[in-house]
Amino acid sequence: MRHTIAATLVPALLLAAAPVLAAPDRIAAAATLRDKALDTGAYALLEDLTTTVGQRLAATPAEQRGRDWAVKAMKAAGLVNIKVEPFPMPVWERGIETAEVVGAFPQKLTIAALGYSGATPAAGITAPVAYFADYAALEAAAPGSLAGKIAFIDHRMMRAQDGSSYGTNGVVRRAGPALAASKGAVATLIRSIGTDNHRNPHTGSTVWQDRKALTAAAALSVPDAEQLARLVARGPVTLKLVITPTFNPDGQSANVSGEIPGSGARSEIIVIGGHLDSWDLATGTIDDGAGMAITLSAARAIKDAGLKPRRTIRVVFWGAEEAGIWGGRAYAEAHKAENIVLAAESDFGADRVWRVSSKVAETGLPLIAEINRTLAPLGVAPTRDNGAGGGADVAPLGAMGAGILELEQDGTRYFDLHHTPDDTFDKVDKAQLDQNVAAWAAAVWLAASDDRPLRTKAN
């Protein structure tokens, strides 16, 4: 298959004499990648990662096993200059977590602690529930009004293809527990920030400005949140919670990277990748094993086609994204002197790319237009705007002036699975995963074979 790809390319490509190919040649090569890269082994790669490594919680031995896997996978894909770049960070790990209704209607509820949740005493806490139908209702609660109570934020999230409802609802998880604690709450439960109706809570990090204010914080699965709301509608509810995570300030994670060195302008770097860590409740398949498999497979497809990119293509697997973008921030800081011309992360599941967005210098807009035209046969819509933020791990690079490319994925079912025990390999649709690889291979090749400036700020 790969021989066929190379054989169909125009001889000029194989000679790779010119640092910049003529546009028709570049675009023909991109079209070939798009059409031939539709089975590049991403599915097998993702199967292997999620089967042999499984969950990869930040700064744990499981994440280390993920890095070992990543180094091997990058070598197997033919990347060079493979690096593992450590950085310090705290380690938060889940302990026991149980919730039960006490009193007239005794029953257990299914919860998962939020990342950076504080702990209850080992014997748990028992307290009445203060109900808030949404985040605004909690904001409106008077200071001190939650003293001795367990806040329950029953905020609902709707499905949105572009993921926008996570933008508007994520605050409940990130800021809700600290806000409730500031008003006296002894613990906080949230309705999962998710769109499914299975007994699988959605975890995710919550944020404390002051770790001395820490209280226990957990998500109820959506059916459990609805059950608790029905109980609250009948009268006062008392809960017993046991939530015993641990926190160690002295941990370590790392970023892993490898390259296809540029043949014409090696110092112009295009960074693509996904994040290596995952939450601990499942095998981190859609979040973000898929992003790793897609971007590494796209790089491999370019290499295996015999193409010689002018610019360097660097695949980065960031550590500890879920725990607070530790890897993305450390990476941007460590590489701020480099000329990273474009950065792109795949971190929105394994379903199809449906739209392109970007944030590049005006000189780069013709390249984005080429990408749009090339991806159209995959069903991808034109650039929405030139104000994209990029994935979480590339946003710090973008803030420093790197151009940003986003191959936006269809997120219709993403928040059914995101951060839950259900983020497992069986959820991947191979045809959709391969469409991603095709789109990434073509887009990355177009950018890497080009010479038009992309950065929004000089470095």
Added chain:
Amino acid sequence: MRHTIAATLVPALLLAAAPVLAAPDRIAAAATLRDKALDTGAYALLEDLTTTVGQRLAATPAEQRGRDWAVKAMKAAGLVNIKVEPFPMPVWERGIETAEVVGAFPQKLTIAALGYSGATPAAGITAPVAYFADYAALEAAAPGSLAGKIAFIDHRMMRAQDGSSYGTNGVVRRAGPALAASKGAVATLIRSIGTDNHRNPHTGSTVWQDRKALTAAAALSVPDAEQLARLVARGPVTLKLVITPTFNPDGQSANVSGEIPGSGARSEIIVIGGHLDSWDLATGTIDDGAGMAITLSAARAIKDAGLKPRRTIRVVFWGAEEAGIWGGRAYAEAHKAENIVLAAESDFGADRVWRVSSKVAETGLPLIAEINRTLAPLGVAPTRDNGAGGGADVAPLGAMGAGILELEQDGTRYFDLHHTPDDTFDKVDKAQLDQNVAAWAAAVWLAASDDRPLRTKAN
């Protein structure tokens, strides 16, 4: 609404002078029930049961709370002669249950012990896995060949509207663990007998001919079974299992019943109902809170319409069906002297009735034809045959000669939820639940207002 129903009935019905109504009157009344019973409160009843009682594991205090609820609900529906009839049985309760892969690919797997599973030592057992792609492969294993091993039966179940795949696959759960133990296995894991792909294992009873042969037995969720199969494909796998249920031979459950006494032939009894117990992992909504809500609401619809059935309509909520049809067997034995002319159980979820089947005397076939004609506007297909077995709890009555009626429900999604943590109220579609009530009210009224013999054997 109910006044309206009564007012539309022919005056002869309200006078209830004749013990047997003329056929056109009976059928007109049935059609009115069918069309007006479409919102009879079944949804609210099911919400209340599953919210205030939740799970109702056989022979536990939770099942007792379910009986208290049932007595109140029957009184509220206007039933009389309400009885609670206890019977002895053992109590099996879940303990700790964890499974983890040890060795090169360490990870946790999600399991749920099967009912009547034996226990591992508290510290667990660690043993290699013996893989069987299906039940036949386990049957073919040589005697003694599983000594010291954990059997893993990876038998797959397909979706079937009529539930027939549970008939062909249920044996894996019921008989697999004892069969594996007889060949030396120290424990058994099965792929859940279910059709979903969520991280929710399907529990259910397993059967031991000899309790001295007990070993631990649990179901993996479908994604976990697929994960374990992928690991097995890579080479030998060792698991550590901790499964610590308890067994007490001296427990008690009970059946609950109430009646609309017959106005013309009180001793001719039509038994309808569902089972009161549920598995412990969820709130027992589709299995079988729905059956209780449907049949009680159907009886109430008949009563509230001011109709006077000739025969007695008795609603029975059987205890301990899941644990081995203890209630159904005790009920048949205790009531064998009664003239139970027809028995019907609703125990296949909350989705629409789509087909009728029966097992009645030839003299009863014209009644079944009337039921078919009356339910046709609800989308119900005619009787499939006259050889129905009835639900689990009425099968013992059928074996003693009671006529059997089955209002078969669409089971397409039933085994996504059956015996899992996902059997919760949010899964109920109110329109479908109400269609059941309409079908049951019309069918039960037709049978109760009739005088044609239905029993297949005299009692």
